Amino acid sequence: MAVQEDLVPDATTSDGTTVHRLKPNAVGLLGVVFMAVATAAPITAMTGNVPFMVSAGDGIGAPAGYLVAMVVLAIFSVGFTSMAKHITSTGAFYGFISYGLGRTVGLAAGLLATFAYAVFEPALIGIFSTFATTTLKDQTGVDVPWWAFAALMLAINATGTWFGIDVAEKLLVVLLATEVTVLAAMAVSVALHGGGPHGFTFAPVDPVNAFKGTSAGLGLFFAFWSWVGFESTAMYGEESRDPKRIIPKATMISVLGVGVFYVFVSWMAICGNGEAEAVRAASSSNPLALFFNPTERYVGHWAVDVMQWLMITGSLACGMAFHNCAARYMYALGREGVLPSLRRTVGRTHPGHGSPHIAGLVQTVVSAVLIGAFWAAGKDPYTGTYVLLAILGTMAILIVQAVCSFAVLVYFRSHHPESRHWFKTLAAPLIGGVAMLGVVVLLVSNMSAAAGPESGSLILKATPWLVALVAVAGLGYAQYLKRRAPERYALLGRTVLEETKER
Numbered sequence: 001m002a003v004q005e006d007l008v009p010d011a012t013t014s015d016g017t018t019v020h021r022l023k024p025n026a027v028g029l030l031g032v033v034f035m036a037v038a039t040a041a042p043i044t045a046m047t048g049n050v051p052f053m054v055s056a057g058d059g060i061g062a063p064a065g066y067l068v069a070m071v072v073l074a075i076f077s078v079g080f081t082s083m084a085k086h087i088t089s090t091g092a093f094y095g096f097i098s099y100g101l102g103r104t105v106g107l108a109a110g111l112l113a114t115f116a117y118a119v120f121e122p123a124l125i126g127i128f129s130t131f132a133t134t135t136l137k138d139q140t141g142v143d144v145p146w147w148a149f150a151a152l153m154l155a156i157n158a159t160g161t162w163f164g165i166d167v168a169e170k171l172l173v174v175l176l177a178t179e180v181t182v183l184a185a186m187a188v189s190v191a192l193h194g195g196g197p198h199g200f201t202f203a204p205v206d207p208v209n210a211f212k213g214t215s216a217g218l219g220l221f222f223a224f225w226s227w228v229g230f231e232s233t234a235m236y237g238e239e240s241r242d243p244k245r246i247i248p249k250a251t252m253i254s255v256l257g258v259g260v261f262y263v264f265v266s267w268m269a270i271c272g273n274g275e276a277e278a279v280r281a282a283s284s285s286n287p288l289a290l291f292f293n294p295t296e297r298y299v300g301h302w303a304v305d306v307m308q309w310l311m312i313t314g315s316l317a318c319g320m321a322f323h324n325c326a327a328r329y330m331y332a333l334g335r336e337g338v339l340p341s342l343r344r345t346v347g348r349t350h351p352g353h354g355s356p357h358i359a360g361l362v363q364t365v366v367s368a369v370l371i372g373a374f375w376a377a378g379k380d381p382y383t384g385t386y387v388l389l390a391i392l393g394t395m396a397i398l399i400v401q402a403v404c405s406f407a408v409l410v411y412f413r414s415h416h417p418e419s420r421h422w423f424k425t426l427a428a429p430l431i432g433g434v435a436m437l438g439v440v441v442l443l444v445s446n447m448s449a450a451a452g453p454e455s456g457s458l459i460l461k462a463t464p465w466l467v468a469l470v471a472v473a474g475l476g477y478a479q480y481l482k483r484r485a486p487e488r489y490a491l492l493g494r495t496v497l498e499e500t501k502e503r
Helices: 002-006 029-040 042-056 059-084 093-101 103-140 146-162 165-192 207-211 216-225 230-239 243-273 275-282 289-298 301-335 357-376 381-414 422-454 458-484
Strands: none
Touching: 029 042, 029 165, 029 230, 029 243, 029 301, 042 059, 042 103, 042 165, 042 216, 042 243, 042 275, 042 289, 042 301, 059 093, 059 207, 059 216, 059 230, 059 243, 059 275, 059 381, 059 422, 093 103, 093 230, 093 301, 093 381, 103 146, 103 301, 103 357, 103 381, 103 458, 146 301, 146 357, 165 243, 165 289, 165 301, 207 216, 216 381, 216 422, 230 243, 230 301, 243 275, 243 289, 275 289, 289 301, 301 357, 357 381, 381 422, 381 458, 422 458
């Protein structure tokens, strides 16, 4: 009998349907924040993106680029969180857009979001494997093939999802705390030493400089790219305590907290080198010197060694968070029976852990197949696997974010006219949606530069077409269901558990 008490019971949706549910009340506010921030991967965003932004993007205006992106994403989040107060669903974008713009657009968005998160994990496995092989060789002389680390990360991610969100949360808290600490140590040390060799300079945080440099568009795209995944807060609503309060707070904390951190750390990295020296370091054969130089000068060589190891754990944390995201989107689509067989497979949860365990295993297989395909094609795990798949996933998720903003506009006009607000449900989502479309344009116009040595890759050239294909498949299949299986069409994006529905 004691075992039975530990089982996660099935749940009833607001329309009376019984579904396998995720473990309720498993995480609080900080847990949701950590899961969302993990997808942003602060140390990967800083060490991976900032040197490229400084050398080929908006130059010393990179911190200002982060400032601009933070403001835009905060405005987007106003509308996003307004909707989160009304709808709690693991499907997040899938549910929001279904309620706002209809089931057909909702399914297309749900498939796009699932596609994006599914390719983000193997992308992060690529950069994790690169960091692990180079760090181990540099510091110990041991040469381990990158695919061995890829297999290790696949196993860790699969295990974490199997045992539930509370286990993943505990691991991510440790990983995030350490990577944030070492970056903060560098930034604070530079500040305490008077801002570096030439003192403080405020040019890097002047918003005007975000639009200057070699390619301002490329720099701004990388700034927005650094936040990808912050919106994942909404998909943990069914597993959190008091989701109507927690999810909006967690989203804004993630956007603003990560934003302030990005601006401060990148600013101090430039100051710690000096403006001209920072550009030279970022453009050198070792662009990580942009961070390693001030860290060694103001903290100590030991901190550089630690930073290298934390780049490994940071990318691991990011990949694990994306694995959880992909599994939850698959579960959300599965429990609604988008395909009848899915309800009995990825739409089920573990009876004891309340985790989307089957969806997690499917995502592991998807990642393994993609990693294997890129390996067979001779792609470098960083310049090939990471860069190409990250661009592909980012394009898909940015389009979904833009559509979600417009869904907020329609939702409050048609469902809750009494809650409409000139800024929260009109101006903010409108500005956010247009801005997201602008970022998509930045991505498309700068894809070749962002891809670097893979600029001529067939995968890169096919990226817009692959995204379009997934969207069209969703639109077409939804229309098929509407005509041939209206009872299944009626469920699309509408699964809201009875205890989490709006009162």
